[in-house]
């Protein structure tokens with residue numbers, strides 16, 4: 001079960017964290033993985049790990065927020081079977097602490113970047129007669145998280161775009177779903193703690209771990225396992241759904 005043999009998958013942001021874990025697991029299951037990354041060296045590291053296991057992967061240096069670059073890369077890759085819209089950036093601040101520049105930056109990467117990749121991917125999927133898309137949403141798509149105004153805006157948009165694409169491409173046999181993780185222990189989280197709570201890293205790590213009722217953060221590999229299921233043929237009846245992977249955050253925090 002859950003084999004991806006003969007499938008071509010694109011993973012954005014596959015150089016780090018969740019995207020890296022997804023790239024490794026998908027290659028292990030037989031997919032040809034194409035990583036779209038801003039950071040060339042990070043993507044190269046993922047490639048090295050995949051190739052060491054005998055998997056097949058390629059990296060494409062590209063900024064997902066730039067439509068021209070995205071179109072060029074997708075044309076070079078050719079028709080694909082799976083798209084993982086994972087590349088994303090964070091911002092801490094409530095409405096009043098979110099500058100116009102912050103708002104635009106988060107929109108450009110998290111929202112427009114996903115739109116660029118979705119648009120570039122569906123043409124090839126239509127050509128193939130099928131496709132599976134998975135977007136990285138967040139618990140912030142569903143519940144109020146303190147001091148995450150711009151990030152929440154972007155993840156709400158991801159959830160809404162997922163439903164729109166799922167509906168419009170039913171006839172093209174393209175499934176589109178999203179996952180909503182609570183905190184996952186990745187460089188994204190470490191970087192955010194180091195930047196915002198210098199000198200209090202350990203204390204903050206503990207605090208953030210305990211915001212999940214299960215008492216810890218998720219591992220990137222746990223998100224990758226859910227991504228694998230949702231993009232596999234075994235999940236052929238699932239579209240237009242969002243899956244929380246949150247240690248009980250949304251429903252058990254009371």
Ligand SMILES: NC(=O)c1ccc[n+]([C@@H]2O[C@H](COP(=O)([O-])OP(=O)(O)OC[C@H]3O[C@@H](n4cnc5c(N)ncnc54)[C@H](O)[C@@H]3O)[C@@H](O)[C@H]2O)c1
Pocket residue numbers: 012013014015016017018019036037038039042062063064065085086087088089109113136137138139180181182183184185186187188189
């Ligand atoms: N880590 C968490 O706690 C968490 C929780 C919920 C949702 N998410 C979402 O999961 C996704 C991945 O998060 P992560 O924690 O693995 O992050 P990460 O920072 O570890 O990795 C993100 C990767 O995306 C790449 N990237 C950023 N901007 C890009 C751009 N413009 N073009 C191409 N690549 C770009 C980065 O270079 C990086 O390698 C994000 O969308 C994030 O919002 C993360």
